[in-house]
Amino acid sequence: MTEEIIIAGFGGQGVLSMGKILAYSGIMQDQEVAWMPSYGPEMRGGTANVTVILSDERISSPILTKYDTAIVLNQQSMDKFESMVKPGGTLIYDPNGITHEPTRKDINIYKIEGTAIAAEQGNPKVFNMIVLGGFLKVKPIVKLDNVEKGLQKSLPPRHHKMIPMNIEAIQTGMKSVEVVNQL
Template sequence: MTEELIIAGFGGQGVLSMGKILAYSAIMQDQEVSWMPSYGPEMRGGTANVTVIISDERISSPILTKYDTAIILNQQSMDKFESSVKPGGTLLYDPNGILVHPKRKDINIYRITGSKISTQMGNKKVFNMVILGAYMKAKPIVQLENVIKGLKKSLPERYHKLIPLNESAITKGMENIEIVQEI
């Protein structure tokens, strides 16, 4: 099994940290991982993306042009990465701020209203965890228990009290994912 994934959105949305949590979760499952950010002169408000690869085997290139899954969180990223999903692959997006919705017919498309849900939860910072939950439902590659283990390992102890909040955000994401099309 190899999952080649790109997460793309605005800086400040938690794109890079979501990728990191995903990578940590895969390590907890004894898998190989790579996490490669776009590290241009980006800052909050600019675009940010990260390529995460999870595999049972040694990972070759950490940089790719075609992905099994694209998680798209703004219009610029939709414009850039919709065409990069492999045929038969998966596109997950948050419709917030999206004007031109995905048009591909040869891929699975899912929607998650992450901004709305995290606002309703009263904590916009868990936005990326809602998205992660939706991804875990669409592509069950990392298990929830391993995500929690990963969070425990990657977060300093003083933040461990926030893990239950993150867990409920993940659950919300899993529950609220909408199928746009499945092929």
């Protein structure tokens, strides 16, 4: 099993954190992992993306031009990465700020209202974990207990008290993901 993922959005949305947590979760599951962030010099408010590869085999290169899954959190990322999802692959997006919905018919498309759910819960900081939960429902490539271990590894100890809240947000996301197009 190899899963090649791009997570893309604005800086400040937790894109890189989501990728890091996913990568650590794969490590906790004894998988081979590649994590390669990319962001503009402006960071918060600028575009950011991270490539994560999880595999049972050695990863030859972290440089990809096509992805099994794209997790898209803004229109610029939709414009750039929708076409880079492999046929039969998966695109997951938060519709907040998306003006042109995905149009491909040869991929699985899922929507998760992460921004709206986080706002309803009064905690916008868990937005990325809600989206991660939606992804893990669609593609259960790491177990939830390994995600918790990944959170412990990726978060500084002073933030470990927030791990239960993050796990709850992931579980909320798992319940909230909607099918838009399924092959």
